[in-house]
């Protein structure tokens with residue numbers, strides 16, 4: 116398969132409309148902008164060798180990164196927690212993002228993956244002290260519009276044996292390069308004939324999916340997990356805040372598959388797809404097709420992005 120081969124994988128929450136412009140994007144690698152075919156990191160890179168790095172997914176609207184401060188808070192907190200020196204402040208990151216967007220002529224409908232690793236190691240072993248040359252910063256930006264079919268068809272989830280871990284193993288709050296736990300869960304879902312995995316916490320309560328946060332709606336109230344075992348998504352928090360601000364009952368609580376199976380609606384959240392409906396869980400249809408609560412939240416979220424972009428522009 117070549118780097119530019121069409122995507123032939125099954126449906127996922129990250130399905131985007133094909134865009135031929137992505138064949139020739141420029142990628143930021145430690146300050147240089149390289150054609151995607153020439154953008155490389157060393158085989159000694161800590162990210163390649165160990166998954167030792169942190170990343171953020173962000174979206175560009177009219178030249179502005181939505182919820183930039185929230186993303187930077189998580190990114191810098193995560194790097195700080197694992198003693199990974201970013202090597203620049205958030206203004207430096209903003210400048211690297213600006214450079215990359217400008218070089219690609221991108222202003223809107225753009226998804227970015229900002230990745231920072233502990234950099235090139237002097238030997239192929241684990242000790243972080245072997246990463247002595249400073250971090251590796253890579254920014255991939257693609258023209259990206261979530262595929263419309265996801266909103267009509269919805270995602271099929273399968274509950275899987277792979278669970279979210281306790282925070283004292285590898286805290287699920289880290290948006291780390293190493294996503295093996297999530298990848299294993301996704302493989303299990305795929306083997307069960309589903310699109311994405313619904314993962315439980317160590318106590319058996321419903322937690323999150325392998326790539327998004329998970330919500331259900333029961334009798335007009337919105338439920339999501341406590342947040343103790345999942346990536347605390349920026350979109351997840353926005354949905355919680357928007358429910359609170361708009362009189363929609365919202366609970367962060369423990370619940371089991373029992374309540375998920377009989378929910379009136381279920382949906383996923385993430386920067387890429389905003390809110391994506393869930394069609395089935397373990398083959399059981401969720402609700403009866405209408406999704407009024409998710410639709411309202413989607414509208415509120417769209418408006419919140421517009422407000423954030425306006426506020427950043429007038430800052």
Ligand SMILES: Cc1ncc(COP(=O)(O)O)c(C=O)c1O
Pocket residue numbers: 172290297323324325326327328346347348349350351384385386387
């Ligand atoms: C495991 C997992 N959960 C949830 C999310 C969604 O987070 P956000 O809303 O910040 O995009 C992501 C995205 O990075 C993720 O990898």
